[in-house]
Amino acid sequence: MPRLQLESAADVFNLDDVLNKDVGVQALAGVTGLGLPEVATQWLEGAGDGARFRGKRDRPRDIDLPLYLAGQNREQLTELLDRLAIMLDGECTLRLVEDDGNDWSTKVHFVAGGNYAYGIDTNGERDLRTVITVRAGDPYWTYSRSISKKITNAGAGRGLVGKLASMKVSSSQAIGTILLENAGTAPAYPLWTVVGPGRNFTAVSAVGRGFTWTGTLAAGETLTVDTQTGAVVDNLGRNRYGELAAAPKLWSVPPGITEATASLESTTTASSITCTWRPRKRMVV
The missing domain is CATH 2.40.30.210 (Elongation Factor Tu (Ef-tu); domain 3)
Known part of the structure; x- marks a missing residue:
């Protein structure tokens, strides 16, 4: 037990x-x-009866x-x-x-x-x-096992290996749709790992929230974007947050099954994008 x-x-x-x-x-x-954790609520009270939930x-x-x-x-x-x-x-x-x-x-x-x-x-x-x-x-309670989905550049014509999106892309681009399955009851935060070569990494959620990293990775270099802490670092530990485009939205994965899109330009077959997350729950027994 x-x-x-x-x-x-x-x-x-x-x-x-x-x-x-x-x-x-x-x-x-x-x-x-x-x-369930305690909840702090916000209400707007007007001149009339009652209040409106904010x-x-x-x-x-x-x-x-x-x-x-x-x-x-x-x-x-x-x-x-x-x-x-x-x-x-x-x-x-x-x-x-x-x-x-x-x-x-x-x-x-x-x-x-x-x-x-x-x-x-x-x-x-x-x-x-x-x-x-x-x-x-x-x-929230965080699960010990993580879930990962990976996008690679498989060469001319298609950019996604595994959960394949049916789209034609350039041979120098990794792009595709990732099926995000959060078995928990609270939002989960994805950890993005990008392996170069490549530039202009973009990740967009199912509801259109997203961010773009405008930097460049050489072959073998790695970029990690932690959407929970907001840390953006490369494999040498250097802070690369300043290379995010304006108004980045480091989005979370809601409970259930959703889709996200991710892309990386100027890639080779050695390039890849990996999205990793761990389900979280509001209550356990």
């Missing part, structure tokens, strides 16, 4: 260890905050984790508490690990809790019960 896992860069707690090993850290019944945004989510810590003795319990305290001092990742090994995760920071009543929650010898609250600035 699915299990929760809390981890940092240096440590990992499988939150079902007491159930399986009799020692470790166990998430107890009563975990909250795994469902928009909304999902707010950060707070997750309450009731925890049971168990060691074989006082020394082991103290070690578990120290590890937990060190982990919660920085950014952590909370994962819901599925039976197949894939997971949904979100980045969290400790914001409250961790107290206990001596003589009730622990006697200081072997075990302890407490509740910690962590906050996820990004309210």
Whole structure:
């Protein structure tokens, strides 16, 4: 069955260890905050009755984790508490690990809790019960497996290999339609990887939002456009954001199946465009 896992860069707690090993850290019944995030709405009130809905945004989510810590003795319990305290001092990742090994995760920071009543929650010898609250600035859960679609220049006549668009293009151009399938319930952000040679890379969503990078890549050079962070860098780590055309719209992939178009000029058969994204969800179970 699915299990929760809390981890940092240096440590990992499988939150079902007491159930399986009799020692470790166990998430107890009563975990909250795994469902829909809170929503902040905007309304326009006029002179008449009621108000008109203007928009909304999902707010950060707070997750309450009731925890049971168990060691074989006082020394082991103290070690578990120290590890937990060190982990919660920085950014952590909370994962819901599925039976197949894939997971949904979100980045969290400790914001409250961790107290206990001596003589009730622990006697200081072997075990302890407490509740910690962590906050996820990004309210969505991101899937561990990514999905990729690739466009290459296959030579004269056609520019797309794989999910083929029926269009005639120049032998020096890679262009095509990419089928974007987001199995989540929240927008996913594509990561574009462009391999040169080529110039003037363009990506346009199904609803006409798009951006154009007006720079040039030599053979073997790579451009990466991260639509979530807004980073545009080449394979040497140089910032190439300034080469985006005016008013770029780094669009996201909505839930469901949509199509996007992408193109790159002055290409060879070594050139390619790869779109990679990971589904995201608003709630997990």
